[in-house]
Amino acid sequence: MISRPSIAVIAAFLLIGTAGCTASPAKPTESEMTAPADANAPDEVRGIAENAKGGAVIIAESGEVVYLAGVDEWPAELRGKKV
Secondary structure: OOOHHHHHHHHHHHHHHHHOOOOOOOOOOHHHHOOOOOOOOOOOOOEEEEEEOOEEEEEEOOOOEEEOOOOOOOOOOOOOOEO
C-alpha cells in the first residue's frame, strides 16, 4: 500500500515534470511539402515564429502551422515574435 505522502510526491513530480513540455507540430510528409502549381506566386503569412521538429514554422493567427521550406530554425531574436 502506498502512503498518502508518497502519492503527493508522485503527483507533484508528474505536475512539475510536465510543466515545461510544449507540443511541437509533427514533421510534415513529403506530399505536404510539395509546392503547388502556382509556387512562384507571392504568399504572405502572418503569425508567430516558432521552431518545430520539422524546421521553422509560422503559427498563423488562425492556428494553421506553416512550415518554411529549407529553414531549419528561426534566429533566437525572432523566435516567439510576430512575423
